[in-house]
Amino acid sequence: MPKVIRSVVLKNVEFWNGKTFEHRDAVYLGNSGNFLSPKIAKQTNFDAEIDCDNALVMPAMFGLSLDFMAPQRDDVYTFAQGLEAMHRGGFYGGLYESAANPIDNNEKLFAAQQRLAGTNYQIKFLGSYSVGFGSDRLSEMLELTEGAGFANETPDALAGFGDGNVSFPTTRFLRLAMEYGKMTGKRFFFTPMDKSLRKSGCVHEGAVSDMLGMKGIPRIAETIAAHTVLELARFLNVPVHFKQVTCGETLQLIKDARQKGIDVTCDVNLYHLLFDDSVLLELNSSYHLLPPLRASSDKAALWEGIQDGTVDAISVNHTPVLRQDAEVNFEDSVPGALSLEVALPAIWKELSKRVSASRAIELLSSGPARLSSAPLAYDENDSARQAHLVVLSLDKPHLVSASDFAGQVCNSPLLGKELPSSILGTYINGIWRTIANA
Amino acid sequence: MSSLEIKHLFGLHGVSKSDLRQILDTAKQFRAVLDRPVKKVPSLRGMTVVNLFFENSTRTRTSFELAEKRLSADVVNFTTSNSSVQKGETLVDTLRNIESMKIDIVVVRHKGTGVPKFLAEHSNAIVVNAGDGAHEHPTQALLDMLTIEEKLGTLENKKITIVGDIRHSRVARSNIWGMTTMGASVTLCGPNTLIPRNKELLGNVTWESNVERAVQDADAIIALRLQKERMDDALLPSMREYRNFFGVTDKVLSQAKDSTLIMHPGPINRGVELDSDVADGTHSVILDQVTNGVAVRMSVLFLLSGGRFNA
Incomplete structure (x- = not known):
């Protein structure tokens, strides 16, 4: 069993000081996981010294849309493996929402918290606004918000209410849910998708779907649902968030809504920024995502939203899928992708080319944390606080292999691809981890 | 005539x-x-x-x-x-x-x-x-008003709090009109899905979403009957949550005046809108209402x- 490294000196780094990357000969992290001043460091025996060769040292990331129970097979993927994936990928926290096991009462919220017992990951949860993500019963939103008063219960564990990425059933029910949930003061998180327009579609409705003869999901499936949610948010004065926006039309609706004073935030899926539907011509089911990869013009519009500030966060949507459900023909495969282990090296170079480092960190770390009401990864000026950080080498590309993934599944569109940068190591919850194959 | x-x-x-x-x-x-x-x-x-x-x-x-x-x-x-x-x-x-x-x-x-x-x-x-x-439901409101006058002498300047399903309640509407005409102040309290969405025409009343704040200084508290079909209609998640956040319990009652009256149009869902201790307690005038x-x-x-x- 390798020795656990708690105190570490990271030498020769480009350190994010909260405003910019600056060269530091050394950054010191103590046994409690906090930054140490050079003066205190002189009196400390460190477990390890790592030469980072001018790699970036930046705040660890916060993952939006985590689901470690997606296959409902704990012999294949477990909560512990999900947390391991977070450590490997440099994530100190995340917003958790299980599609398979909706958190619709306090017992389930507490059970989910118990799975984290003994760890310091900053995991926040989305409760379900309906019982079982169904369409006829509201969940006990007031009780979920207040907590049940169980011993060891984490206060403020609930970040908001979500839909489990299931299209809302009827506008009437949605109205009642938002009207009732307004009393909690929490934000509602939606994946906007009109059920009837989606029907059995599995890819973007466009030239590629026509060419392949596959049933498409039109952009208006997203915009019509988004419009409905925004109208209700305006009418009821309830804050809302759109998960995984896929097209420029929805971003325009969000901009217009903000002009009208509606409190709306949104995120974009990492993979929608990396790929468009032209990759579907490979007929590789690892590109099967929901919402689907859209056209290159949509991808460009999402990047524009990243650049102009419309997008609040980049989400990871980490969803394990059983090998037998992923390795089938595209239309019969289960949508979803792993992302925690590969997100940062996959996106950082492209992202930092298009936006400032400050904005990039906001999109990956502080933005999603704020949306989830979680603390930030680190504050160098607060030496009493634990610091969570990730060390990224821009010089070393990384070939993604199955061993990079923590669980027994590896459903990722990046499998077998070379990433432009690599994670040298992560320091999460006071433990340094050198990442293999770096 | x-x-x-x-x-x-x-x-x-x-x-x-x-x-x-x-x-x-x-x-x-x-x-x-x-x-x-x-x-x-x-x-x-x-x-x-x-x-x-x-x-x-x-x-x-x-x-x-x-x-x-x-x-x-x-x-x-x-x-x-x-x-x-x-x-x-x-x-x-x-x-x-x-x-x-x-x-x-x-x-x-x-x-x-x-x-x-x-x-x-x-x-x-x-x-x-x-x-x-x-x-x-004008005669229900009139009997409520009569009971308050009988116990407190007058409705003038009294604070009456009505808790529950205001949106679907004919009792609440009649009470609002009758009591405000007689000089009482009326405070209404209920979950968002059970209060009217457009309150402008409902008279000079006060709205409060927290039941403990709603009953503060109340001279009389009228708990409305919660219809079980509200759950089936997706207006409420459960009786339990309703009781915990909008039920008139001993704890809620402790926020009101010592002399406050507990009223209910009947029949009571005990343990939902009214706890039994409150319904049968010294503040209760429910049988006088009948x-x-x-x-x-x-x-x-x-x-x-x-x-x-x-x-």
Whole structure:
């Protein structure tokens, strides 16, 4: 069993000081996981010294849309493996929402918290606004918000209410849910998708779907649902968030809504920024995502939203899928992708080319944390606080292999691809981890 | 013919303070009659009252029937379960048929808002609303007002808090109109999905979403009955959550005045809108409300048919 490294000196780094990357000969992290001043460091025996060769040292990331129970097979993927994936990928926290096991009462919220017992990951949860993500019963939103008063219960564990990425059933029910949930003061998180327009579609409705003869999901499936949610948010004065926006039309609706004073935030899926539907011509089911990869013009519009500030966060949507459900023909495969282990090296170079480092960190770390009401990864000026950080080498590309993934599944569109940068190591919850194959 | 400014009692909206005063004062005199060994007076002798109940009702119908009999009226009960309405007869035809039997007063309960007014427009009888849809239930509000006056002396400057399903409550609406006319301040409290969405026309009332704040300094707390079908209709998640956040419990009661009255239109869902300790406790005047219901209904029937005490 390798020795656990708690105190570490990271030498020769480009350190994010909260405003910019600056060269530091050394950054010191103590046994409690906090930054140490050079003066205190002189009196400390460190477990390890790592030469980072001018790699970036930046705040660890916060993952939006985590689901470690997606296959409902704990012999294949477990909560512990999900947390391991977070450590490997440099994530100190995340917003958790299980599609398979909706958190619709306090017992389930507490059970989910118990799975984290003994760890310091900053995991926040989305409760379900309906019982079982169904369409006829509201969940006990007031009780979920207040907590049940169980011993060891984490206060403020609930970040908001979500839909489990299931299209809302009827506008009437949605109205009642938002009207009732307004009393909690929490934000509602939606994946906007009109059920009837989606029907059995599995890819973007466009030239590629026509060419392949596959049933498409039109952009208006997203915009019509988004419009409905925004109208209700305006009418009821309830804050809302759109998960995984896929097209420029929805971003325009969000901009217009903000002009009208509606409190709306949104995120974009990492993979929608990396790929468009032209990759579907490979007929590789690892590109099967929901919402689907859209056209290159949509991808460009999402990047524009990243650049102009419309997008609040980049989400990871980490969803394990059983090998037998992923390795089938595209239309019969289960949508979803792993992302925690590969997100940062996959996106950082492209992202930092298009936006400032400050904005990039906001999109990956502080933005999603704020949306989830979680603390930030680190504050160098607060030496009493634990610091969570990730060390990224821009010089070393990384070939993604199955061993990079923590669980027994590896459903990722990046499998077998070379990433432009690599994670040298992560320091999460006071433990340094050198990442293999770096 | 009526001794009041109003000729029928459709609701309390728009009813003058002097009419309300007269109804309540007359009810107090009938209340005294109810305590006598012989509880019957000949005020409506020779008059025929039909109780036209299109909705199920036990308490209100019994209370009206008792009031009518105490006034010596001839009483006919009509319910939809044994009527030609079940065979498709229209409302007007039902009324005309009954009216042909020379009735004087119609007491009506119906699921449709405005049915009492509709009946009055199509008949010569005096019409008393015993509950129309979620619109008004004026005699319930009057008995609430009578009970408060009986216990506290006056409604003037009293704080009345109504907790529960305001959106669907005809009792709440009638209480709002009646109590504010009599100078009380009314605070309404309930979950977002059970309060009206557009409150502008609901009078000069205060809204509060936290029940403990709503009852602070309250002279009387009226807990409304929670219909179980609200859960099926996705308006509430569970009885448990409702009780925990909107139920009138001992803890909630401790925020109100020591002298506060606990009221309920009945029947009570114990452990939901009212805890048993509260419903049966020293603050409770729920059974007084039931007694006062007969007196208030006697007063309304008596005054609308032209009666005057000491006249």
